[in-house]
Amino acid sequence: MKTVEEIKTAIEAALPEARVELVSNPSPSWQHSLRIDPGHALAIAKFLRDDADLKLDFLSNVTGVDWPDKEITEKVQVMQTIDLTYEGSDQTTEEVVEETRKRIEPGYLETVYHLYSVEKKHGPVILHMRTVNRTDQVELPSFTPLWRSAEFQEREVFDLYGIIFTGHPDLRRLLMWDEFKDHPMRKDYVEPDDFEYEPTAHDEVLKRAEAHRAALSIPAGGRV
Amino acid sequence: MSELKEYVAIADRPEGWNRPAPRAPLDDDGDGELLEVAMGPHHPSTHGVFRMDVALDGERVIRLRPVFGYLHRNHEKIAEGVSYLASMPYTDRLDYVCPITNNWAYALAVEKLSGLVPPERAEYLRVILGELTRFQNHANAVGFLLQEMGASGTPLMYAFREREKILDLFEELTGARMMVNYMRFGGCRVDVSSQWLDHARKVVAGMTGFVDEFERLLASNEILMARCQGVGVLKADLAVNAGVSGPMLRASGVGYDIRKVDSYGIYSRFNFRVPVGDHGDVYDRFMIRILEMRESIGILQQALKDIPVGPVMDPKAKSRGFRPKPGEAYGRIEAPKGELGFYLISDGGPNPYRYRIRPPSLINLTVLEDMCLGHDVADVVLIFGSVDIVLGEVDR
Numbered sequence: 001m002k003t004v005e006e007i008k009t010a011i012e013a014a015l016p017e018a019r020v021e022l023v024s025n026p027s028p029s030w031q032h033s034l035r036i037d038p039g040h041a042l043a044i045a046k047f048l049r050d051d052a053d054l055k056l057d058f059l060s061n062v063t064g065v066d067w068p069d070k071e072i073t074e075k076v077q078v079m080q081t082i083d084l085t086y087e088g089s090d091q092t093t094e095e096v097v098e099e100t101r102k103r104i105e106p107g108y109l110e111t112v113y114h115l116y117s118v119e120k121k122h123g124p125v126i127l128h129m130r131t132v133n134r135t136d137q138v139e140l141p142s143f144t145p146l147w148r149s150a151e152f153q154e155r156e157v158f159d160l161y162g163i164i165f166t167g168h169p170d171l172r173r174l175l176m177w178d179e180f181k182d183h184p185m186r187k188d189y190v191e192p193d194d195f196e197y198e199p200t201a202h203d204e205v206l207k208r209a210e211a212h213r214a215a216l217s218i219p220a221g222g223r224v
Numbered sequence: 225m226s227e228l229k230e231y232v233a234i235a236d237r238p239e240g241w242n243r244p245a246p247r248a249p250l251d252d253d254g255d256g257e258l259l260e261v262a263m264g265p266h267h268p269s270t271h272g273v274f275r276m277d278v279a280l281d282g283e284r285v286i287r288l289r290p291v292f293g294y295l296h297r298n299h300e301k302i303a304e305g306v307s308y309l310a311s312m313p314y315t316d317r318l319d320y321v322c323p324i325t326n327n328w329a330y331a332l333a334v335e336k337l338s339g340l341v342p343p344e345r346a347e348y349l350r351v352i353l354g355e356l357t358r359f360q361n362h363a364n365a366v367g368f369l370l371q372e373m374g375a376s377g378t379p380l381m382y383a384f385r386e387r388e389k390i391l392d393l394f395e396e397l398t399g400a401r402m403m404v405n406y407m408r409f410g411g412c413r414v415d416v417s418s419q420w421l422d423h424a425r426k427v428v429a430g431m432t433g434f435v436d437e438f439e440r441l442l443a444s445n446e447i448l449m450a451r452c453q454g455v456g457v458l459k460a461d462l463a464v465n466a467g468v469s470g471p472m473l474r475a476s477g478v479g480y481d482i483r484k485v486d487s488y489g490i491y492s493r494f495n496f497r498v499p500v501g502d503h504g505d506v507y508d509r510f511m512i513r514i515l516e517m518r519e520s521i522g523i524l525q526q527a528l529k530d531i532p533v534g535p536v537m538d539p540k541a542k543s544r545g546f547r548p549k550p551g552e553a554y555g556r557i558e559a560p561k562g563e564l565g566f567y568l569i570s571d572g573g574p575n576p577y578r579y580r581i582r583p584p585s586l587i588n589l590t591v592l593e594d595m596c597l598g599h600d601v602a603d604v605v606l607i608f609g610s611v612d613i614v615l616g617e618v619d620r
Contacts, residue, residue: 027551027570028339057464061554061582063567112567114554114582118464118480124554149467151590152292160298175293175619185301 001122002053004032010054014047015040023128033112033126041129041141042167048115048125049146056115056125059143062153063112064161068134068187070105107134109163113143131163134186142168160185258286261601265294269372269605272615276592276604283600288593292586295619303579308334308546311579313405318581319617320402321364324350324357324394325559327407332488333555333566338548340410340538347490348531349412352424353394354557355520355527359431360387361560362471362513362520363438365612369510370442372609373451379442386434389427396420409546410538421528428524435517443514452507456595456607459504466590470562472611475512476504482558493530494523506610513612547574561585561612581620585613 002010008020011034018040023033036044048056080097083090109131116123131138142165143150154165155174162183165171173180182189213220264275273294279287299318303311315330316323328350335342342350367383391401397420398404398413406413416424442448458468463476473480481498483491499515501508548570556565562584569578588611596604 025551025553027337027549027553029336029551029553029555031336031552031554033552059467060469060556060563061565061567061580063578063580065569065578112552114565114567118478121480121485126554147467148462148465148590149587151466152586160300173293175296175298177293184298 001120004034004125007048007054007125008034010051011036011044011047014051015043018044020044031124031126033128035128035130038129038131038140041127042143042146045127045143045146048127054125055117055119056123057147058116058118058123059113059147059149060116060124061112061114062143062150062157063114064157064163064185065110065112066134066161066186067107067110069107071102072105073100073102075099076101108132109134109138109161111140111157111163138162139164139166141166142171144168159183162186257281263604264291269609270615271368271613274613274615274618276608278596278601278604280601283602285596285599285601285604288596288604290589290592292619295615297620299620300579300581304576307574308409308548308576309543311576312407313403316403316405317616318583318620319559319561319564319585319614321614322357322361322560323402323404324353324406325557325564327404328354328489329555329557329559329564330566331407331409332557333553333568334409334548336553336555337551337568337570338409338546340541342411342538343535344490344532345415345534346411346536348527349416349536350407350489351491351494351527352524352531353397353406355523356390356393356424358560359517359520359524360390361612362517363387363434365560366438366442366510366513368612369506369606369609370448372605373448375448379438382434382438382441386431389430393420393424393427396423408537408541408543410541412536415536421531424524425528428521428528431517431521431524435514435521439514443511448510449507451603451606452505452510452610454503454505455599455603456506456610457504458591458595462591462594463504466594467587468562468591469584469588470558470560471512471516472509472562472588474499475501475508477502482556482563486556488555488557494526496523506606509610509612545574547572552578556582559584561614561617562588581617583617583620585611585615585617589613589618 004022008022011018011020019037021035023035025032048054075098077096078099079094082093082095084093111129113127115125115127129140131140140163142154144154145167152174154168155172157163158165158171159173159176160183172178176184259280261278261280262275263278264270265273275291277289277291278285299314303314312327312330315326318326363383363386367380370379394404395401397416398406458476460476460478463473464478477500479498479500484498496519499512499519501512550570550572552569554565554567556563563582564584565582567580567582568576571577592608592611595607599607
């Protein structure tokens with residue numbers, strides 16, 4: 001089978017406008033992957049499926065991954081002008097000072113696809129795709145029109161992560177019930193005090209609910 | 225009728241979306257009135273809690289929507305909150321008929337992630353236990369298929385009698401009949417004794433007789449042939465496109481077995497064939513399982529003959545403070561039900577950052593509607609039974 005680098009070159013030769021990035025995997029599995037841009041994802045996927053050398057006709061696995069906002073603390077070296085009085089005379093010196101800065105790296109949601117070829121008996125080729133953010137721009141193109149096996153798996157990712165797959169013919173929740181509001185596999189998911197309207201009669205749950213009500217200033221007995 | 229319109233709209237599909245064209249209710253087949261039936265979640269044929277919303281025109285199925293989630297407990301989320309090893313006993317509960325192969329798939333994925341290598345004897349033990357699991361799963365699947373066909377009790381009890389002998393072996397080795405929790409990263413939990421191997425050889429020696437008897441009892445049965453042949457046909461190109469794997473894929477005529485393709489573990493050392501069907505109907509799926517049971521016996525005999533002495537754990541493996549380096553790995557095996565894969569992302573911590581299971585049972589159900597459309601409602605039970613699923617794995 002072609003290596004990941006060769007596949008990347010092949011994609012770039014066939015689709016010059018598509019952006020493909022190599023993601024190296026430092027673990028002993030050495031399963032390197034390609035990060036493709038969602039805009040050209042369908043064309044890339046179609047190329048991988050139909051290319052005579054690759055023939056990746058078997059989409060085995062679709063995974064959603066949540067990467068929340070990261071607060072990164074880093075030390076930066078900054079030149080600083082310092083005024084000091086030395087032996088009665090004012091002097092200005094420049095000094096390199098270490099400063100701790102915090103910045104927030106925005107989070108995103110990611111899907112991972114594992115492709116195999118049944119005809120050529122090789123694989124896996126791993127594709128990654130990222131959404132713009134985790135809140136309002138969470139659309140990714142659906143691969144269901146190319147591989148039926150994505151149908152239920154993309155529904156599951158939509159259900160548990162909230163990624164919206166455009167072009168999916170039947171995008172509904174798969175495992176949670178239709179009225180459910182949140183996406184439980186996200187890292188910042190907080191489970192409700194009670195899934196039903198009636199609170200469960202456990203002291204601990206009731207106490208937790210009361211604390212939440214107080215925090216959100218909801219009157220006693222109101223739904224959290 | 226409003227329901228039917230909605231269905232046609234969904235099936236009004238984009239280019240390449242290879243879903244079967246919806247069957248319009250036949251004009252001369254009643255007055256076109258539809259009956260909606262919810263089969264399940266407590267229907268006895270659903271192997272647990274699973275619902276099929278079926279739209280019927282007379283007896284004919286014109287729409288089928290599977291509804292999942294009744295057994296959902298978000299195993300993946302739970303696994304993200306505990307250490308790698310702590311998920312091992314929980315994998316037993318996915319496909320609770322085949323706990324060994326679940327253990328194996330997870331151990332394989334973690335070994336890929338961390339670079340541990342199981343010693344020779346452990347690899348042999350994995351093959352022996354994995355093939356025993358495959359044997360009892362296939363016997364079970366055939367037994368349940370016949371049960372759903374109306375052969376009340378007898379074939380299932382034949383299968384259970386044989387399965388009980390294998391479960392006794394598991395109990396003797398691991399202390400549990402089903403929730404075995406046997407494999408570890410880089411090997412197996414305990415070594416087998418020579419008595420256990422003798423016991424296993426005795427059980428394997430009796431298996432050929434069982435399969436012969438089972439096949440003679442069932443394969444040429446008139447009712448079974450009438451009900452199964454030509455029912456629930458799945459074409460090879462759709463099967464591959466829909467990610468169908470395991471005996472179901474091979475029954476459709478695709479010779480794809482991960483034991484041969486990846487030759488994970490030490491499968492390249494064994495001599496076995498991959499049976500392939502040519503019609504892709506329920507009968508082929510039944511027959512493939514019988515034939516795979518025979519191949520499993522062959523592998524078991526070779527493995528029990530060649531098993532070397534030695535340790536069963538990689539000396540580099542540690543049970544405490546196990547932290548794989550950052551990275552990701554996807555490990556997959558040929559489980560009795562299909563391709564069972566585990567995808568793990570490590571961030572260097574003691575817990576997996578992401579823990580994903582590729583459940584063969586769920587993905588094999590993608591084509592359930594395609595296989596059932598146009599058949600009678602009584603055949604739905606049969607086609608569903610021939611997929612061979614366990615809800616613990618479908619819903620996770």
